[in-house]
Amino acid sequence: MSMLDWAKRLAASDPNPSMKTLGLNGPQNVKRSEANISLKGDRYNLESIKVVCNSVQFKIDTKYLDNWAAIFRHGFFDVTSRYRDIKKNKIWKEIYGVRSLSWYKINPKTFEEVDDDGEPGNPFQTEFVYCRHCGLLIPLYVASVDHQAPQDGGMNKARLRLFRALGCTVASGSGKKSQAMLTEFFRDGMKVVDDPPPAGSRDDRYKLNVFGMFYYTVMASAPEGLKELDKIAMHSGFNLRPLCPPCNSRLQNTNYM
Numbered sequence: 001m002s003m004l005d006w007a008k009r010l011a012a013s014d015p016n017p018s019m020k021t022l023g024l025n026g027p028q029n030v031k032r033s034e035a036n037i038s039l040k041g042d043r044y045n046l047e048s049i050k051v052v053c054n055s056v057q058f059k060i061d062t063k064y065l066d067n068w069a070a071i072f073r074h075g076f077f078d079v080t081s082r083y084r085d086i087k088k089n090k091i092w093k094e095i096y097g098v099r100s101l102s103w104y105k106i107n108p109k110t111f112e113e114v115d116d117d118g119e120p121g122n123p124f125q126t127e128f129v130y131c132r133h134c135g136l137l138i139p140l141y142v143a144s145v146d147h148q149a150p151q152d153g154g155m156n157k158a159r160l161r162l163f164r165a166l167g168c169t170v171a172s173g174s175g176k177k178s179q180a181m182l183t184e185f186f187r188d189g190m191k192v193v194d195d196p197p198p199a200g201s202r203d204d205r206y207k208l209n210v211f212g213m214f215y216y217t218v219m220a221s222a223p224e225g226l227k228e229l230d231k232i233a234m235h236s237g238f239n240l241r242p243l244c245p246p247c248n249s250r251l252q253n254t255n256y257m
């Protein structure tokens with residue numbers, strides 16, 4: 001069931017559901033006096049969404065729910081059981097500046113310059129990417145794929161990073177990746193907020209804005225909604241970055257000469 005369907009059901013069952021939010025310490029309930037949602041419509045037609053936060057009123061375009069659902073359903077970034085497959089994703093490659101360069105290998109026995117198939121010949125084109133920890137340029141095929149917010153204990157951070165990538169935190173991300181993703185969503189007409197959030201402090205980058213609180217509330221009330229959120233937040237391109245093998249190893253710097 002899509003987010004839009006679920007929001008319609010929510011509107012039909014409770015026009016003023018209490019709001020939930022997410023912080024670095026985990027999910028929290030929002031006091032009605034601080035923020036609340038009014039949903040107008042029924043299970044067939046959701047007419048309007050209004051969020052009042054600290055006496056300021058916001059309208060949320062119902063079309064944004066379709067966009068949100070589409071981003072999750074089609075996987076703006078893939079979720080695969082093999083993380084390395086993200087290296088084939090076009091948008092991920094764009095964001096990390098993957099580029100083709102002229103290259104050759106050598107035959108390890110004869111030291112002769114050879115192409116990708118081991119045949120003597122001209123240099124061949126292969127894709128390269130920068131390690132996001134040390135900055136080294138390496139062939140994409142040897143790059144490791146790392147979970148930016150770690151699988152062990154990083155769930156909450158991963159969720160917040162996902163919301164931030166969608167423009168749903170008080171302050172936007174400062175990194176190139178966040179900026180590139182927001183641009184992508186707005187360019188494709190896939191936006192889920194009116195405007196990208198301004199730059200701000202670290203605290204504000206990890207705090208949901210009214211849009212974020214609204215989507216989180218709807219997701220939290222949908223069956224399997226949070227499970228879906230967690231899967232995308234942790235295992236999609238939102239949370240995966242390229243590293244060179246030494247940087248992705250426990251040996252870290254001891255691996256260098």
Ligand SMILES: [Zn+2]
Nearest residue numbers: 131134244247
């Ligand atoms: Zn590195």
